[in-house]
Amino acid sequence: MALAAARSKRNHPVAPTHATYPDAKGRPHPAARPPHIAGGLRVDEADVVVVGAGIVGLATARDLAVGRGLGVTVVETESEVARHQTGHNSGVIHSGLYYKPGSAKARNCADGRELLYRYCADRGIPHERCGKVVVATSTDELPALDELERRGRANGLVGMERLDAAGLREHEPNVRGVAGLFVRETGIVDYTAVARAYAEDVTAAGGRVRLGAKFVGCRWEPERLVLETTAGPIRCRMLVNCGGLYSDRVARLCGVDPGVQIVPFRGEYYELKPAAEHLCKHLIYPVPDPRLPFLGVHFTRMIGGGVECGPNAVLAFSRVGYRRTDVRAGDLMEFARSPGFWRMASRFWRVGIGEMYRSASKRAFWRALRRLIPDVRYGDLVPGGAGVRAQALDRNGKLVDDFAIRQVPRMVHVLNAPSPAATASLSIGRTVADLAREGLGLKPKKDEW
Numbered sequence: 001m002a003l004a005a006a007r008s009k010r011n012h013p014v015a016p017t018h019a020t021y022p023d024a025k026g027r028p029h030p031a032a033r034p035p036h037i038a039g040g041l042r043v044d045e046a047d048v049v050v051v052g053a054g055i056v057g058l059a060t061a062r063d064l065a066v067g068r069g070l071g072v073t074v075v076e077t078e079s080e081v082a083r084h085q086t087g088h089n090s091g092v093i094h095s096g097l098y099y100k101p102g103s104a105k106a107r108n109c110a111d112g113r114e115l116l117y118r119y120c121a122d123r124g125i126p127h128e129r130c131g132k133v134v135v136a137t138s139t140d141e142l143p144a145l146d147e148l149e150r151r152g153r154a155n156g157l158v159g160m161e162r163l164d165a166a167g168l169r170e171h172e173p174n175v176r177g178v179a180g181l182f183v184r185e186t187g188i189v190d191y192t193a194v195a196r197a198y199a200e201d202v203t204a205a206g207g208r209v210r211l212g213a214k215f216v217g218c219r220w221e222p223e224r225l226v227l228e229t230t231a232g233p234i235r236c237r238m239l240v241n242c243g244g245l246y247s248d249r250v251a252r253l254c255g256v257d258p259g260v261q262i263v264p265f266r267g268e269y270y271e272l273k274p275a276a277e278h279l280c281k282h283l284i285y286p287v288p289d290p291r292l293p294f295l296g297v298h299f300t301r302m303i304g305g306g307v308e309c310g311p312n313a314v315l316a317f318s319r320v321g322y323r324r325t326d327v328r329a330g331d332l333m334e335f336a337r338s339p340g341f342w343r344m345a346s347r348f349w350r351v352g353i354g355e356m357y358r359s360a361s362k363r364a365f366w367r368a369l370r371r372l373i374p375d376v377r378y379g380d381l382v383p384g385g386a387g388v389r390a391q392a393l394d395r396n397g398k399l400v401d402d403f404a405i406r407q408v409p410r411m412v413h414v415l416n417a418p419s420p421a422a423t424a425s426l427s428i429g430r431t432v433a434d435l436a437r438e439g440l441g442l443k444p445k446k447d448e449w
Contacts, residue, residue, distance in 0.1 A: 057242030058198035059429025065205035072207035082195035088387030093187035094420035101154035112424030132283035159184030267311030269384035276380035343397025392416035
């Protein structure tokens with residue numbers, strides 16, 4: 001997927017959902033746990049606490065809460081769900097084209113994509129299976145295009161079609177390239193709307209979504225964990241860390257060495273003016289650089305209308321650095337102290353300089369877009385939004401490409417969930433929830449989604 005990025009107006013306000021949600025007769029849901037009073041201090045109770053109300057955290061909570069009677073509480077620092085990566089997502093439902101066959105990404109994307117289409121149809125969430133074109137702009141890119149085609153077929157993409165130059169023009173008349181792929185399974189959706197629906201499912205099943213409740217620590221009791229939040233303590237049997245941009249810090253607060261460091265990369269977008277939107281019929285992507293987990297600047301139709309162009313991928317100087325001027329000294333100090341960060345920087349400094357130049361220069365951004373659609377004009381572009389991707393980096397300076405989940409006693413930590421995590425959210429949520437159920441001594445869930 002594109003780096004998570006989109007216009008901030010997608011972040012629709014969500015009313016706090018920390019209530020127990022009684023049934024039609026006013027009785028509390030049977031899954032709700034009454035508060036515990038310890039030394040005069042109110043301590044809420046839950047079977048499982050999920051840290052983070054992004055789309056993966058909410059999908060996990062949904063899977064735990066629906067149909068099993070588990071008491072589930074989601075704690076979220078922000079005042080609304082889907083505030084960061086989910087709410088700044090480009091809205092692409094990914095096909096599974098790019099991922100190494102047999103990897104967690106490939107498996108979860110294939111399963112999660114179709115589950116998501118079905119869920120959106122059942123819940124009435126606007127979505128479209130519009131397809132996308134991947135374009136090789138020169139013969140040098142043909143070997144990489146061949147590898148993408150091989151991976152796509154190995155990952156079960158039955159609607160994929162190899163295109164020559166004439167076939168490209170048939171699908172996208174304004175694109176110029178020597179060959180390409182048309183992938184029918186790709187689509188678009190508003191992931192904020194999906195996340196809100198997941199939150200509604202959690203609360204309808206008796207769970208709680210506690211907004212404005214920042215996780216700050218954890219202590220062990222003989223049979224339970226006591227989680228400290230800015231909204232008060234919660235006693236639980238199992239913690240699930242879906243902290244996204246802060247997942248490594250959450251793990252350390254729990255006394256767990258994550259083995260990775262989260263490095264934030266900002267993705268910046270332009271948008272096409274309405275008069276130029278006809279240039280793009282589907283989603284249009286380049287052949288990506290196989291060394292990097294980013295897909296290059298591309299054109300993305302949005303479910304609410306309009307076309308986004310981008311993103312670049314620049315190091316953010318804050319974990320929530322949506323603007324170039326957003327700087328947090330603590331985040332910078334983490335980079336400076338990390339040997340892995342410097343190893344990564346020494347390996348990709350030329351790529352980094354190019355991305356920074358494209359961030360500072362609209363003309364450089366425009367030239368990159370014209371490799372796909374030569375007829376796009378400089379004046380067709382207007383500034384769009386930006387998002388920040390949580391990218392896990394190991395101690396050797398390697399950008400972790402696959403999903404990374406660590407299970408320890410009483411805890412499950414999701415430490416790397418980049419694209420296609422939103423597409424695969426129902427599948428990943430099931431995987432993480434099954435690990436939590438295993439930790440509770442329960443069997444994996446076998447019922448319908």
